[in-house]
Amino acid sequence: GAGVSQTPSNKVTEKGKYVELRCDPISGHTALYWYRQSLGQGPEFLIYFQGTGAADDSGLPNDRFFAVRPEGSVSTLKIQRTERGDSAVYLCASSPRSNNEQFFGPGTRLTVL
Amino acid sequence: GQNIDQPTEMTATEGAIVQINCTYQTSGFNGLFWYQQHAGEAPTFLSYNVLDGLEEKGRFSSFLSRSKGYSYLLLKELQMKDSASYLCASSENMTTDSWGKLQFGAGTQVVVTP
Numbered sequence: 001g002a003g004v005s006q007t008p009s010n011k012v013t014e015k016g017k018y019v020e021l022r023c024d025p026i027s028g029h030t031a032l033y034w035y036r037q038s039l040g041q042g043p044e045f046l047i048y049f050q051g052t053g054a055a056d057d058s059g060l061p062n063d064r065f066f067a068v069r070p071e072g073s074v075s076t077l078k079i080q081r082t083e084r085g086d087s088a089v090y091l092c093a094s095s096p097r098s099n100n101e102q103f104f105g106p107g108t109r110l111t112v113l
Numbered sequence: 114g115q116n117i118d119q120p121t122e123m124t125a126t127e128g129a130i131v132q133i134n135c136t137y138q139t140s141g142f143n144g145l146f147w148y149q150q151h152a153g154e155a156p157t158f159l160s161y162n163v164l165d166g167l168e169e170k171g172r173f174s175s176f177l178s179r180s181k182g183y184s185y186l187l188l189k190e191l192q193m194k195d196s197a198s199y200l201c202a203s204s205e206n207m208t209t210d211s212w213g214k215l216q217f218g219a220g221t222q223v224v225v226t227p
Contacts, residue, residue, distance in 0.1 A: 033215075042117075042217030043156065048214050056214055091155060104155035105155055107155060
């Protein structure tokens, strides 16, 4: 596809479960970002990859959150022992270089019951 | 870190002009970005300012004053489809490869009425 894609579009899970959220960036984009957005708020930065490495993970709220990008393309955000407060829309964005416009995907709406 | 403030909601009439203000308090400020977000959709890029002054892109213009920590987005000839949330975002501490981390405000909901 031409844009950033994210799967699943919706994820409902129970408190304490493990979830994985996937992001497929635009082909050739080297920079990839994860944000999360709660209702009525702007996106909140989580982590940023340049290639395969995490260039900045200062936004991850705690050690239950982890993200990988093993081949420098697809990224997976992993959340362990989910809590109700993790419920939000998780947005992924990519850019051709880290100093270019970020293109956002449609997001994954995570609901923790 | 940075604090970004923008109004919660603004209402304007179709065909009119609306100005959305944004103030920021920053360390290592680099640039100011504006995004549009329709309900249930992803943010889409509108404009960015690195230097002081006005950037014009069709019906949308954005202004930045670095000394005042202030920006605004100007929407002209409003159309019904412009009803959306407008997000102000800043980047800080740019290096050769760390422009991209953005800090967003909560967004301004613009309601365009007939």
